[in-house]
Amino acid sequence: MRTTAATAARTTLLLAALVAPAWALRVATFEGFEIHHNAVRADFVPAEVARSHGITRSTSRGLINIAVRRRTESGATAPAEATITLTVFNLADQSQAVRMRLVREPEALYYIGEFRISGNDTYRFEAEVQPEGAARAYRLRWSQQIFAD
Numbered sequence: 758m759r760t761t762a763a764t765a766a767r768t769t770l771l772l773a774a775l776v777a778p779a780w781a782l783r784v785a786t787f788e789g790f791e792i793h794h795n796a797v798r799a800d801f802v803p804a805e806v807a808r809s810h811g812i813t814r815s816t817s818r819g820l821i822n823i824a825v826r827r828r829t830e831s832g833a834t835a836p837a838e839a840t841i842t843l844t845v846f847n848l849a850d851q852s853q854a855v856r857m858r859l860v861r862e863p864e865a866l867y868y869i870g871e872f873r874i875s876g877n878d879t880y881r882f883e884a885e886v887q888p889e890g891a892a893r894a895y896r897l898r899w900s901q902q903i904f905a906d
Contacts (some may be wrong), residue, residue, distance in 0.1 A: 787895040790888050791826040791834055796880065796901050799871060802816065810860060816905050819845070819874045821855060824867040826890050836866035838889040845872045846881040877904045 785792045799807070799818035808815045823841055826834035844853040855870035874880070879902045887894035 760814070764832075765795065777837040777862050783899055785895070785897055788891070789828045790837065790891065790895070791828065792886055792895065792897060793824040793826065794822065794882075794884070794897060794899070796821045798874065800905055812869070813871060817874055819848065819872045819880065819903050821845075821870050821872065821882070822867055823869075823884065823886065824865070824886060825886060827888065827890075838866065839868070839891075840894075841884060843870060843882065843884040845880050847875075874875065874903050874905045877902070879903075 783794050785794070796819050798816060799812060799820040800814045801812075802812055802814060802820060804814060806812070812820060821843065823839075823843075825837045825839040827837040828834050838859070841857040843857055845853045845855055845865050853872050855872050857868040857870040860867050860869055872880075879900050881900045882898065884897040885894045886897060
């Protein structure tokens with residue numbers, strides 16, 4: 758029971774770090790799925806959470822979080838697994854493929870990935886998300902400014 762409480766606390770801290778500031782949280786809706794996505798500078802993640810999830814805390818690293826939720830018949834949502842392919846581009850159009858890894862916790866399921874950042878730049882994210890059981894993959898594209906020190 759103690760382990761579950763600690764895991765839930767870590768999840769809460771990670772998700773809070775990834776959705777702060779609130780304006781940076783993004784949600785895309787596709788045919789019965791919600792795809793929540795956000796990116797932050799990796800040093801924003803609390804040290805304990807970073808250690809437990811193998812995240813490199815650094816001002817030169819970005820962290821992306823994607824959570825896929827399936828809408829149920831009751832209108833609620835439930836976590837859904839997915840295959841995610843993600844590429845990040847800087848303003849000079851240099852690209853980085855980002856390896857997304859699944860984080861499974863008692864009350865949460867999400868994917869995280871790390872990428873290099875430098876200076877103050879606007880990053881373009883292009884993701885293809887294939888939720889388990891979905892008839893097709895969904896494309897996400899968004900830009901986000903991330904400031905490195």
